[in-house]
Amino acid sequence: MEFSSTRSKELKVSFRDAVLHCLPPDGGLYVPASLVDLRPFFLYMDSETTYPELVATVAPVLLQGELNPISAARVAESAFSFEPELKRLDHNLSVLELHNGPTGVFKDFGIAFLAAVMEELLKPQGHAMTLTATTGRTGVSVAHAFKGRTGITAVILYPEGHVRGLDPATFVNNGGNILPIQIQGTFDDCQRLIRDAFEDRPFAERYGLTSANTINVGRLLPQVFYFLYAFIKIKKDLHGDLLFSVPSGNFGNLIAGLYAWKFGLPANGFIAAMNSNDTFGDFFRGQSFVPHTPVRTLSHSMDVGNPSNYERLAAFYNEAPAVMKHMVYSEKVDDEATLAAMERAWKRYGIHLDPHGAVGFAAAERLLAGDIEDGHVVVLSTGHPAKYSELVTKVTGKAPITSDTLQNLQKEVAPVAVIPARLDALESAIAGVL
Numbered sequence: 460m461e462f463s464s465t466r467s468k469e470l471k472v473s474f475r476d477a478v479l480h481c482l483p484p485d486g487g488l489y490v491p492a493s494l495v496d497l498r499p500f501f502l503y504m505d506s507e508t509t510y511p512e513l514v515a516t517v518a519p520v521l522l523q524g525e526l527n528p529i530s531a532a533r534v535a536e537s538a539f540s541f542e543p544e545l546k547r548l549d550h551n552l553s554v555l556e557l558h559n560g561p562t563g564v565f566k567d568f569g570i571a572f573l574a575a576v577m578e579e580l581l582k583p584q585g586h587a588m589t590l591t592a593t594t595g596r597t598g599v600s601v602a603h604a605f606k607g608r609t610g611i612t613a614v615i616l617y618p619e620g621h622v623r624g625l626d627p628a629t630f631v632n633n634g635g636n637i638l639p640i641q642i643q644g645t646f647d648d649c650q651r652l653i654r655d656a657f658e659d660r661p662f663a664e665r666y667g668l669t670s671a672n673t674i675n676v677g678r679l680l681p682q683v684f685y686f687l688y689a690f691i692k693i694k695k696d697l698h699g700d701l702l703f704s705v706p707s708g709n710f711g712n713l714i715a716g717l718y719a720w721k722f723g724l725p726a727n728g729f730i731a732a733m734n735s736n737d738t739f740g741d742f743f744r745g746q747s748f749v750p751h752t753p754v755r756t757l758s759h760s761m762d763v764g765n766p767s768n769y770e771r772l773a774a775f776y777n778e779a780p781a782v783m784k785h786m787v788y789s790e791k792v793d794d795e796a797t798l799a800a801m802e803r804a805w806k807r808y809g810i811h812l813d814p815h816g817a818v819g820f821a822a823a824e825r826l827l828a829g830d831i832e833d834g835h836v837v838v839l840s841t842g843h844p845a846k847y848s849e850l851v852t853k854v855t856g857k858a859p860i861t862s863d864t865l866q867n868l869q870k871e872v873a874p875v876a877v878i879p880a881r882l883d884a885l886e887s888a889i890a891g892v893l
Contacts, residue, residue: 460521462676463492465770474525475580478573478677479587481669482657488770489676491718495521497687498723504691510542511535513691514572514684521680521722530579538575538604541567543685545692545837548808551827553837554816555689562599562624563843563865565682565712570597570671572681574604574611577669581610588612588889590656591671592649596760596842599624599868601671602637613671614638614889616649617874624868630875632892640888641874647753647765648880655882662886673711674767682715686724689837700727700834704823706815706841707731708761710739710768713787717775720786727834731789732822734758734797738766743789748773757794757850758814760842790822797821798854805855813847816840 462477464470466487472480477489500516515535519526526534544556560567581587589611591601598615605613606629613636615625622639629635642649653670657663673679686703693701703726705713716729731743734756742748750765766772776783792800797814800821804812812820816838823836844851845861846868852858875892878884 460495460523461492462489464488465490465774468492474522474677478577478580478675479667479669480663481675484660486658488674488768490771490774491676491680491721494721495523496723497521501687501691501723506692506695508691510684510688511539513688514539514681517684517687521683526576526579534572534575534579537578538571539568543568543688545689546810547693547696548810550698551835552823553689553693553835554810554812554820554840555685555837556840557685558813558840558843560600561603561864562596562868563846564596564600565839565841566597566600567604568685569673569678569682569711570600570604572684573671573675573678574608576677577611578608584610585667586610586612587667587669588614589669589671590614590616590653592616592646592653594618594646594760595620595623596846597672598622598639602626602629602639605671606635606637608636612636612638612893614640616652617641618644618646618649622872622874623870625872627872632875638889638892639872639874640885641877642880643877644880646763650765650767652880652882652885656885659882662882666889672767673709679711679715679768679771680718682712683719683722686716686719686726690724690726693835693837697835698833700831701725702728702730702823702826702831702834702836704730704732704819704826704836704838706758706761706819706839707733707739708736708763709766710772712839712841714768714771714775717782717787726786728786728788728831730819730822730826730836731787732819733789733791734761734818735791735793736762736764737789737791738764739772740789740791742772742776743783743787745784756814757797758818760815761818788826790825792818792821800824801851801854805857811844811851811855811857811859812840813842813844813851815842816844
């Protein structure tokens with residue numbers, strides 16, 4: 460498969476180039492430039508297929524010429540000691556739990572694949588530096604997935620606030636390959652700084668710069684896999700339309716679901732479930748997208764005012780406006796409705812949801828009560844409820860099950876440097892410890 464820019468279909472690169480160079484020279488984002496029909500492969504899988512088996516089978520087809528079956532199996536085995544879990548709640552509703560990875564967030568899946576595939580692509584002696592913006596949870600996932608990966612240094616940018624869950628023994632100044640840097644600003648400032656770094660070509664080339672955020676198609680593309688996985692787990696008992704309710708902030712999961720549909724997933728629709736930061740509500744209703752300053756909500760990982768995947772969604776919309784109009788439903792779920800959804804999920808089904816999953820759950824309920832008469836909605840549960848133990852316990856009366864690993868992720872850690880959101884300050888911080 461080749462990849463083109465959202466701003467130029469004529470520009471085409473390999474998967475390797477798209478992963479290791481991350482952003483096209485025209486400033487757009489890489490998107491699949493061709494279609495691959497995956498139906499002959501996943502349609503014949505069944506509920507006994509494991510997640511690594513699915514990835515090892517589908518990845519070499521999707522990335523033909525760049526991963527062969529042997530290297531794909533090596534990547535899948537290296538990346539995944541964990542897999543999603545599909546829980547069927549009733550005839551119309553299921554939850555796909557994506558928080559079973561080492562740091563309890565859905566991002567573990569895409570980042571684990573990216574880390575493993577980068578190490579494979581860089582063999583035998585290549586080197587790259589990943590530059591990642593995070594509000595906290597992505598950084599922990601990046602640090603875990605990239606820890607000890609040969610030939611890769613992982614730089615993690617945080618906005619002001621606490622840095623939690625990292626192991627100082629893995630930091631570059633302690634002989635490791637992880638470099639956490641705190642930025643004096645917001646998450647959007649972190650994203651802007653990353654853009655500045657990539658647009659400064661000498662800087663990017665000097666460090667072999669790429670990213671572990673979803674601006675990197677190598678992080679985004681593997682999110683396709685768990686949509687396929689949900690289907691093979693449920694297809695035997697599926698009746699009526701199949702839809703996915705996707706908690707949406709940066710919209711990486713939504714665009715991954717749409718790509719899965721393009722690759723053959725027999726889905727009938729997607730719900731863009733948003734909190735009070737209803738950034739794309741007007742966009743999905745055919746109006747112009749206007750970035751705004753995000754407001755703080757309970758589902759704070761979705762508090763994004765200028766989603767980095769906007770260009771991918773816009774490109775998909777321009778390519779297939781009828782699909783976007785008839786297959787993507789937008790729902791806005793405020794904090795009050797989020798808490799009510801957490802309570803209903805526990806009382807009706809005995810399942811704990813974190814606030815992000817609850818946004819998706821509430822949006823699914825609304826659609827099933829209105830527009831969909833005979834359908835089945837799979838809700839993506841993107842964060843572990845134990846990460847919000849106090850809130851979940853208050854709402855449901857029952858503490859969620861946790862683990863020592865997740866409890867350790869709450870420990871505060873000092874970053875290697877605290878800098879203003881300027882490229883010269885970033886380079887000084889990096890050069891000072893490498």
